[in-house]
Amino acid sequence: MQLGRLNHVGIAVPDMEAALAHWTGVMGATHVHEPIVIERAGILIRFVDTPAGGAMNGTQVELIQPLRADSTVSPFLAENPGGGQHHLCFEVPDIHEAKAWFEAQGKRVLGEPRPGAHGHPIFFVHGDDMGGILTEILETPKEPQP
């Protein structure tokens, strides 16, 4: 496998409105995408664009707020009530090849590939097998991201 683009850094936040005020008001973000709800995971997501190469196509910041107590980010927020860096997401050309690759390396793939926040197939790999970083693998979108 070859290392793909760092698509986004996932950041858990306890309060989306406060996080957006921080990102636009303090950090100076100019491009924030519309809200996305992932019911299965119990989370609300907003993507923040960053600049690269003269455009806003840098690695995104993914703000993630739980919508219920058993959401996928709730355990992290219980340990880090102020929020913080939750996962890293790298792109791959083929999600099934990537899953076979990580499994062959003895890494715990968490569940089957499924549509992620961008609508493209993703899976996660256990943080304890990945140098302490919960790692999301995303099949490179075939068309520009929404």
Added chain:
Amino acid sequence: MKLGRLNHVGVATPDLDAAIAFYKDVMGAAVVTEPFVLESQKVRVCFVETPQESGALGTTGGTQIELLEPTDPDSAVGKWLAKNPLGGQHHICYEVEDIAEAKAWFEGQGKRVLGEPRIGAHGTMIFFVHPKDMGGQLTEIMERPKGAH
């Protein structure tokens, strides 16, 4: 202030050589820079390059992964690793055009800037902002290398 380029994600590791092997052999990194010691931070550092463009595997120019191994257990990264023995995401670094203006901006917002601007791992001026003021993220602000990217 306008949000700048996401220069790198800082990743702490207890064993830099093992981390480099992981990024090369498991993650498939094509380019990892030569490790060096950054005395001011008491860390041994290298950068894992990622592609800027989707699908342009093996190229550089994207947000880097900065691997950090403490050279002293009493350093900031050493203390962080004591709480997170496996390692993990330690900080996030954004570029600005002018380090002094950025410091004044964050201080004007009531954010705790940790010390004076100093030379960072890319050879330009940097400072850190307290994570408790930044949504739980230790945030590095770095003056954009002139002529790069």
